[in-house]
Amino acid sequence: MQHPTNTTPNQPPPLGRRERNKLKVKERLYDAAITLFAEHGYDETSIDEIAERADVARGTFFNYFQRKEDLLTAWGEQRRHTLLTTLTNNNIHTGTNTSTSTGTGTGTGTGNADSNGSGSSGGNSTDGNSGRGAESRNGNGNGNGNGNGTDGSPGSHTHGSSDNSTTNPDTAVNQLRHCMTALGQINETHQQETNSLLMAWVRAGRPLLEDPYLAELFAHIAHHGITHHEFKPHFTPHQIGNALRDLYLGSLYRWCGQPHTTPGQLTTELHTTLNLILEGILTTQHTDQ
Known part of the structure; x- marks a missing residue:
């Protein structure tokens, strides 16, 4: 038996656990980048430093942003x-x-x-x-x-x-x-x-x-x-x-x-x-x- 969901026709369905985790990682990367840009400058901040501040592997960055300019x-x-x-x-x-x-x-x-x-x-x-x-x-x-x-x-x-x-x-x-x-x-x-x-x-x-x-x-x-x-x-x-x-x-x-x-x-x-x-x-x- 299917139970009705609480979503309305105009509301998207709630995100699953995997999507929520991906969103959290993307937010961590974005927050880390913006903080580093403010502290050291955009040109002076590298992708390696962003990944390190976000506590993820360097390759993970490219799962969410193809290049540093995408953060702009x-x-x-x-x-x-x-x-x-x-x-x-x-x-x-x-x-x-x-x-x-x-x-x-x-x-x-x-x-x-x-x-x-x-x-x-x-x-x-x-x-x-x-x-x-x-x-x-x-x-x-x-x-x-x-x-x-x-x-x-x-x-x-x-x-x-x-x-x-x-x-x-x-x-x-x-x-x-x-x-x-x-x-x-x-x-x-x-x-x-x-x-x-x-x-x-x-x-x-x-x-x-x-x-x-x-x-x-x-x-x-x-x-x-x-x-x-x-x-x-x-x-x-x-x-x-x-x-x-x-x-x-x-x-x-x-x-x-x-x-x-x-x-x-x-x-x-x-x-x-x-x-x-x-x-x-x-x-x-x-x-x-």
């Missing part, structure tokens, strides 16, 4: 999963299914209540259950672009507009601010890791080869803003999404290149670049030539 892909996927989980838990419309896990996370990072982008679970977590959340709510927003907003981000004021974008969490503006807060905290919570891996990620061509999920995420929010008349329809959602992604990566590269940083510096810079897009640099008196 896993790192990027974990950051993506952490960000999307954080945003989803903060009711941000990502337009993306976050139910799948890459199975390489360590379970450490920035949590969802406050969110690293990842409260996501700081960049390396698959479940987003630990760390700091995306929302600090300790601001005193004064509406002049210099204070802290209701979500702990730098306040903004768009030429005296009277819209409710600063009070309604469902607006596209506030969704973008949550994104920038989460991205800033993901990187700042794991600064040494980010510094060690970002340049290796760039040299491996990952910004060109990987799916530009950030641009798509920003475009999804921009579409919401355009259809709800928050944003001018002069530009397409994809143009806005690509511009925001480019500004994010530029801010991240500059931050990683600085020998000394202060807490919250990257997050503040990201909100400044966001305000640059939202407010523009033209005076209200400007007319097209």
Whole structure:
């Protein structure tokens, strides 16, 4: 007689013992690699050292990763999963299914209540259950672009507009601010890791080869803003999404290149670049030539 299982039609069946053991080994290898990269640098860390730290044979490494560069892909996927989980838990419309896990996370990072982008679970977590959340709510927003907003981000004021974008969490503006807060905290919570891996990620061509999920995420929010008349329809959602992604990566590269940083510096810079897009640099008196 067959006994019914507890799984639902939308749930995958539970992993067997062999699959669970394989997943644990892969997680050990990933965790060992990320720790060594943060301690010594990506280029300075060998596969032998990763296997030794994970307490497995060198050949076992190649059962899970064909080459060391594959760890960069896993790192990027974990950051993506952490960000999307954080945003989803903060009711941000990502337009993306976050139910799948890459199975390489360590379970450490920035949590969802406050969110690293990842409260996501700081960049390396698959479940987003630990760390700091995306929302600090300790601001005193004064509406002049210099204070802290209701979500702990730098306040903004768009030429005296009277819209409710600063009070309604469902607006596209506030969704973008949550994104920038989460991205800033993901990187700042794991600064040494980010510094060690970002340049290796760039040299491996990952910004060109990987799916530009950030641009798509920003475009999804921009579409919401355009259809709800928050944003001018002069530009397409994809143009806005690509511009925001480019500004994010530029801010991240500059931050990683600085020998000394202060807490919250990257997050503040990201909100400044966001305000640059939202407010523009033209005076209200400007007319097209």
